[in-house]
């Protein structure tokens with residue numbers, strides 16, 4: 261009896277030496293059909309993961325409104341970031357509709373990403389903006405610190421580790437991580453160091469910039485799987501496509517304004533008795549100079565042109581003035597004054613700052629030149645003694661901080677519970 265020939269039940273191809281079949285209870289399936297089925301199933305998974313991420317699609321105005329609750333001022337940077345994140349969502353939506361209709365109709369335009377570079381003095385809210393964004397975006401978000409990175413093969417983190425962290429946040433789902441947002445902090449620290457121009461390799465500076473190029477641009481990067489779901493090859497790495505990952509970089513770039521200034525106002529050569537000497541008052545403000553930053557200035561600072569080119573959107577942050585610092589002290593959801601008031605409230609003590617005291621704290625912070633970062637240490641110094649004494653005092657109900665206390669010329673007033681109408685003041689040393 262002639263042996264019955266085997267055919268694939270899906271495509272009908274006949275079995276041969278080069279077309280092996282897998283047998284089922286009712287029929288057969290060929291290798292090509294198995295692969296096709298696997299692709300279809302994985303595209304279902306991908307679509308499901310993409311759909312999961314876009315349940316909420318906040319508008320730029322809504323994103324900014326949330327940032328406003330935590331970050332004072334910086335309207336330009338907030339607007340730029342809100343738009344960047346919103347466009348990221350739109351690209352995601354576009355991509356998943358492509359997955360739906362398998363790339364037909366009006367969806368064959370490929371939308372590229374616009375990475376953002378935040379530039380602003382220390383303590384003006386760059387890291388705060390990024391960590392606040394992390395709270396509100398519906399896609400995986402991770403913050404990486406450029407100072408810990410080194411070129412591959414040297415002691416330190418390889419740039420691929422950024423993707424490992426993103427994968428962790430995405431619960432190991434690669435297609436989710438591929439739509440994540442990465443914030444790279446302190447990028448000014450990987451500027452090329454001038455001393456290393458000759459001979460030695462700049463493995464933590466220019467080397468890192470070069471290693472980041474590939475990641476930021478969009479490529480297939482092999483990432484150690486570490487017990488995660490592995491790819492088809494069964495190797496211990498997984499491949500992450502970074503084409504759709506949005507990168508936001510931030511740095512203080514101290515001294516960048518000098519390069520901008522040189523470009524904007526070339527120094528006048530003042531020689532002779534009648535030469536015009538430039539007036540230092542004509543100098544544009546730090547804010548104006550940061551706003552005028554051009555890629556060329558960043559190049560002079562020590563970033564390589566290829567790196568700058570991959571961050572087409574520059575977002576300047578403004579230095580915080582006295583009013584802004586007072587707002588930082590009192591307004592955000594977890595403002596410093598609120599934090600210390602809460603600490604005192606645990607001992608059932610009210611903590612009060614007079615308006616003058618707040619102005620004085622803000623002015624001191626400006627003198628320190630560390631932006632809002634200086635506020636906490638000033639507060640600590642001012643309140644240190646009181647925080648030491650008050651818990652052991654039974655009947656104190658209020659502490660009042662005045663400008664004199666901040667200046668170090670007076671003491672914090674302690675008001676006792678039972679004598680509220682007629683405050684009996686105890687003297688306690690405070691301030692610096």
Ligand SMILES: Nc1ncnc2c1ncn2[C@@H]1O[C@H](COP(=O)(O)OP(=O)(O)OP(=O)(O)O)[C@@H](O)[C@H]1O
Pocket residue numbers: 330331332333334380381382383384385386387388389511512588592631632633
């Ligand atoms: N615009 C702001 N609004 C509210 N708080 C702020 C603002 N800027 C800074 N702060 C406060 O100062 C602290 C330091 O700010 P942040 O870490 O964002 O500084 P940075 O800009 O990243 O500085 P650096 O360049 O030194 O890293 C924050 O924890 C926050 O409490």
Ligand SMILES: [Mg+2]
Pocket residue numbers: 386387388445446
């Ligand atoms: Mg920072």
